[in-house]
Amino acid sequence: MQTVTRFAGAGLAEVKCILWVQAFDAETKQMMLAMFSLGDVLAGAAVPTARLSASASVLLQLPEQRRSDFDHAGFSVWQLSNDLYSGTEGCRAWTEREGRNGSLSFQEMVSLVPALLLDPGPSQLCIDMCAAPGSKSQQLLQIMRAKAGKAEPEGLVVSADVSAQRACLALYRVLSNAESPASCAALANAKDFPHMLDPTGARLEFGGILADVPCSGDGTARKNGQIWRSWARKEALGLHSLQRNILLRALHLMPPGGTVVYSTCSLNPVENEAVVLWCLRKWRSKENVDVELLDTPALCLAKCGISAAPGLDRWVVPSPQRGGPLFSSWQEVPEELKGDGVAGTSLRQEMFADGCDDIGGFCAPKEMARCARLYPHRGDYGGFFVAVLRKGFPPAGTPAVKLTPIKMGDRGAGKKGNRGHPLMTSQFGPVRREDPWWAEIVKFFGVNAAWAEERLQKGLFFWQRLHGNEFPERLLLVSEAVAKLWAAVPAAPGRQPAWVRLGVILFEQLPKGFQTQAALSRWRISSEGAPRLGAVLGSRRACLPAGQLLAMLRAEHRQMDLELFSPQLLQLLVNARPEEGGTRYDCGAVLLGVEGLGLPGWETCWLPAVLTPRFLRLLVDDDASEGLAEAMEEDAKQQIPLSKQQVHPAPVSADHPAPPPGCWAGLAKAAHELCSR
Numbered sequence: 001m002q003t004v005t006r007f008a009g010a011g012l013a014e015v016k017c018i019l020w021v022q023a024f025d026a027e028t029k030q031m032m033l034a035m036f037s038l039g040d041v042l043a044g045a046a047v048p049t050a051r052l053s054a055s056a057s058v059l060l061q062l063p064e065q066r067r068s069d070f071d072h073a074g075f076s077v078w079q080l081s082n083d084l085y086s087g088t089e090g091c092r093a094w095t096e097r098e099g100r101n102g103s104l105s106f107q108e109m110v111s112l113v114p115a116l117l118l119d120p121g122p123s124q125l126c127i128d129m130c131a132a133p134g135s136k137s138q139q140l141l142q143i144m145r146a147k148a149g150k151a152e153p154e155g156l157v158v159s160a161d162v163s164a165q166r167a168c169l170a171l172y173r174v175l176s177n178a179e180s181p182a183s184c185a186a187l188a189n190a191k192d193f194p195h196m197l198d199p200t201g202a203r204l205e206f207g208g209i210l211a212d213v214p215c216s217g218d219g220t221a222r223k224n225g226q227i228w229r230s231w232a233r234k235e236a237l238g239l240h241s242l243q244r245n246i247l248l249r250a251l252h253l254m255p256p257g258g259t260v261v262y263s264t265c266s267l268n269p270v271e272n273e274a275v276v277l278w279c280l281r282k283w284r285s286k287e288n289v290d291v292e293l294l295d296t297p298a299l300c301l302a303k304c305g306i307s308a309a310p311g312l313d314r315w316v317v318p319s320p321q322r323g324g325p326l327f328s329s330w331q332e333v334p335e336e337l338k339g340d341g342v343a344g345t346s347l348r349q350e351m352f353a354d355g356c357d358d359i360g361g362f363c364a365p366k367e368m369a370r371c372a373r374l375y376p377h378r379g380d381y382g383g384f385f386v387a388v389l390r391k392g393f394p395p396a397g398t399p400a401v402k403l404t405p406i407k408m409g410d411r412g413a414g415k416k417g418n419r420g421h422p423l424m425t426s427q428f429g430p431v432r433r434e435d436p437w438w439a440e441i442v443k444f445f446g447v448n449a450a451w452a453e454e455r456l457q458k459g460l461f462f463w464q465r466l467h468g469n470e471f472p473e474r475l476l477l478v479s480e481a482v483a484k485l486w487a488a489v490p491a492a493p494g495r496q497p498a499w500v501r502l503g504v505i506l507f508e509q510l511p512k513g514f515q516t517q518a519a520l521s522r523w524r525i526s527s528e529g530a531p532r533l534g535a536v537l538g539s540r541r542a543c544l545p546a547g548q549l550l551a552m553l554r555a556e557h558r559q560m561d562l563e564l565f566s567p568q569l570l571q572l573l574v575n576a577r578p579e580e581g582g583t584r585y586d587c588g589a590v591l592l593g594v595e596g597l598g599l600p601g602w603e604t605c606w607l608p609a610v611l612t613p614r615f616l617r618l619l620v621d622d623d624a625s626e627g628l629a630e631a632m633e634e635d636a637k638q639q640i641p642l643s644k645q646q647v648h649p650a651p652v653s654a655d656h657p658a659p660p661p662g663c664w665a666g667l668a669k670a671a672h673e674l675c676s677r
């Protein structure tokens with residue numbers, strides 16, 4: 001009754017919500033009400049990424065409530081309530097800018113759960129099957145990096161997505177912020193992602209697979225009340241078959257002992273329990289290797305400090321039309337509504353808990369209690385569903401399945417029909433010692449010979465070419481596993497993932513037409529490669545006094561006249577020769593660091609720049625320069641090493657009561673502990 005009073009006359013969105021609420025069990029109903037009655041709606045979690053190390057001190061400008069559990073050295077999470085996010089001057093602008101900068105990534109707290117459950121080791125091979133915009137891939141890479149300690153992780157995360165637009169834009173940008181040689185992005189359809197075979201025909205074993213499948217998104221209603229305006233039964237039902245196919249493919253791809261984490265930000269059982277149930281039944285009816293559904297609520301508690309509800313073992317399936325009846329068993333469905341369910345206009349047997357009898361009794365609906373439901377009224381987070389599945393080992397003596405490699409064309413995205421974004425024409429290939437561009441880069445920037453040789457021998461440098469040009473646009477550094485993956489071939493025709501991005505970009509071309517006459521080399525240092533190259537370039541690299549770098553960051557076009565720099569500094573940076581009428585400099589790309597700040601974090605702050613006949617100019621965008629300038633000013637004021645700062649948990653007040661047990665604090669703690677091991 002209370003529900004109806006609350007929503008009466010409130011509009012289509014709320015009416016849909018009521019219908020939806022009525023469809024479910026008591027706990028789900030309670031949760032849905034909680035979604036709409038929570039006063040303090042969260043903006044989500046902000047997760048500092050690799051680049052924040054350079055501007056971590058900006059956090060010190062924030063009130064303490066927003067700094068809980070922040071750890072300067074590694075991965076961490078902190079919560080922004082909507083009140084603070086929108087109500088505190090500067091906070092929103094700052095977080096949004098740092099989001100664009102890549103220093104922060106925003107997620108609902110519960111979105112952190114799948115990667116924490118997968119918990120990859122530094123040499124594991126993982127696939128994030130539906131990766132864009134890439135938050136979970138980024139988190140997986142962070143976990144691997146933290147576990148690798150000072151060494152580079154040897155494993156990889158393949159971030160795949162079926163949308164060229166999303167793979168080339170959002171995913172590409174997020175992976176650039178991850179600055180990880182272990183990253184790679186592919187345009188691929190998760191439902192037929194291929195087994196990849198190395199040149200000896202051995203299968204690459206993707207021991208960790210994330211299937212964060214497309215869903216109807218009702219679990220996000222707490223932060224996005226608008227979801228009910230667009231939410232439709234038809235769409236929610238129509239996703240079921242894609243979700244099933246993706247999870248089933250993941251089960252096939254994972255090797256014995258491997259783990260698949262299936263997740264959605266929906267609480268719709270047709271997108272969740274029904275998918276897991278059908279896949280387990282299908283798998284167990286055909287395969288002789290067991291797949292176990294692990295006790296996911298227990299894992300959520302152990303690994304994330306979060307108390308999840310068990311999955312449902314009974315549910316109703318709504319008919320596709322708005323206001324239509326709800327069916328609790330397949331027998332109740334009228335003949336005219338029975339169909340393939342693909343467009344969501346009909347129902348299929350597999351959507352029901354009792355609907356899979358035709359493929360045997362290999363999994364009972366009550367096993368679905370081992371899935372986990374994260375309800376917003378139980379903790380201060382969005383609605384989420386997650387299930388962890390693990391493959392067993394084949395009985396002794398089972399012959400290995402032989403897969404046949406297929407011939408591959410170009411190792412890149414450059415397929416006909418995939419036009420529209422330049423990255424879709426990318427082609428990748430390993431750097432060879434005799435490549436003239438390699439010799440040019442090494443000589444021009446004085447790249448440390450031992451560092452370069454070690455990686456060259458292992459085949460970890462790659463060129464990226466665009467538009468079919470012979471001349472490469474970028475030089476990349478990849479992990480050993482990414483190099484191996486690039487050399488691998490699919491085991492099935494027509495299923496070649498199209499690589500959009502591999503590893504971290506170290507060098508790239510100066511923009512066309514820029515300094516054509518003056519620059520001695522067309523190569524420049526990329527922003528994502530700069531922190532890594534700071535330690536290995538012997539030429540064209542120098543540290544500026546903090547005040548001078550700050551002045552450059554604040555200057556128009558972020559450039560300053562060469563006369564304002566000391567001749568010693570310019571001499572250190574590039575060759576300078578006295579000539580008639582002034583000094584002649586070897587123009588082109590350089591790398592600038594900062595000296596004299598004496599605070600941790602800044603030693604890895606290296607910025608790409610270019611020397612022109614008149615100016616020294618930073619090659620950083622508005623957001624990055626604004627963020628860095630603010631951070632420098634703040635640190636210069638504070639002069640307190642960040643590592644010595646006390647980090648306080650969020651204070652408890654009447655407006656912001658202590659979070660209920662098992663909510664974000666536990667999650668943040670788990671994420672922090674895992675990543676600072």
Ligand SMILES: C[S@@+](CC[C@H](N)C(=O)[O-])C[C@H]1O[C@@H](n2cnc3c(N)ncnc32)[C@H](O)[C@@H]1O
Nearest residue numbers: 130131132133134135136161162163189190212
């Ligand atoms: C829920 S979002 C993934 C969010 C992402 N895991 C993250 O945390 O940032 C679902 C993604 O699946 C992609 N997708 C949809 N169908 C797909 C398919 N058949 N294969 C691969 N990706 C697919 C969509 O383009 C979308 O980017």
